[in-house]
Amino acid sequence: MKRTAWTRVLGDRLAAFARSRSAPGRPLSIKIRVQSGCYERSCCSNAHRIIDQYRNAVSIEDAEYVEHESGPEILVWLAVGTAGLSLAKSIVDLICVVIKARSEGATLGDKHREPLELIVRDVDETGEPREERILKFHSDDPVNPEVIGAFLDKALTKLSRSPELRSRKKNRESKD
Numbered sequence: 001m002k003r004t005a006w007t008r009v010l011g012d013r014l015a016a017f018a019r020s021r022s023a024p025g026r027p028l029s030i031k032i033r034v035q036s037g038c039y040e041r042s043c044c045s046n047a048h049r050i051i052d053q054y055r056n057a058v059s060i061e062d063a064e065y066v067e068h069e070s071g072p073e074i075l076v077w078l079a080v081g082t083a084g085l086s087l088a089k090s091i092v093d094l095i096c097v098v099i100k101a102r103s104e105g106a107t108l109g110d111k112h113r114e115p116l117e118l119i120v121r122d123v124d125e126t127g128e129p130r131e132e133r134i135l136k137f138h139s140d141d142p143v144n145p146e147v148i149g150a151f152l153d154k155a156l157t158k159l160s161r162s163p164e165l166r167s168r169k170k171n172r173e174s175k176d
Contacts, residue, residue, distance in 0.1 A: 007129040014123055017064060017075045024080040028159075029121040030091070030152075032071045032098050035136070037112035039071040039102070044112055047105025054097045060090045071116060072098050078156070086156065092149045099148075103139035113139040118148070120155040132158055 014027040021027075032039075041048045051072070055065060062077035076091055099116055106113035115138045121131040132155035137143065 010121060010129050011123045011127055013066075014075070017077070021062070021077045023077070025077050026080075026122065028076045028078055028156075030074040030076060030087075030095060031117075031119040031121060031131075032073075032095065033117045033119055034071045034112070035115040035117060037114045038069045039067075039112070039116075040069050041067070044102070044105050044110045046108035046110045047101040050101040050104055051098055054094065058090060058093070060088075060094060062088070063091055063094070065094070086153045087149070089145075089149075092145050092152065095148060095152075096143050096145050099137050099143050102137075106139060115139070118151070120152065120159065122159055130159060 010029060014029060018027045037043070039047070048067075062079070064075040066073045066075060074091065074094060076087060078087075095118065099118070102110075102116055103113060115136055117136050118134045119131050120134060121129060123129050134151045134155050135148065
């Protein structure tokens with residue numbers, strides 16, 4: 001991915017999120033991006049009400065929910081000791097709620113029902129942004145947490161093949 005002002009903002013956002021964590025690990029951005037239109041509260045108030053109800057009812061650790069016009073972003077702290085590089089069920093469930101809320105909100109009168117794309121992003125040790133586009137969802141597509149979780153795990157594995165994570169893992173193993 002080419003470095004631009006936007007990718008510097010992503011890098012800064014992930015770095016700030018990382019500074020707020022004390023456990024060893026790395027930050028990830030999970031973006032649920034609209035293909036066109038927007039996902040703002042003013043256009044998708046019903047969807048945001050559904051998301052807010054869920055977020056108020058469930059406590060999600062090591063994550064931060066960020067609203068953007070282009071769709072929500074979930075900043076996630078992936079602990080170094082995480083076995084198998086998988087995300088917590090609560091994160092996958094939140095992603096599912098956001099995706100389902102888009103179509104449910106449209107059914108309730110929201111202006112937009114354009115497809116959403118699920119993307120995992122991070123920044124490598126040189127500051128280069130990377131992203132894995134995982135799945136695209138149309139408003140009538142089924143949202144299956146097991147399928148989404150499996151695709152997220154695959155993307156995490158691919159991103160973990162970076163020299164940065166391999167060297168961190170090697171250093172951790174040499175200290176054991």
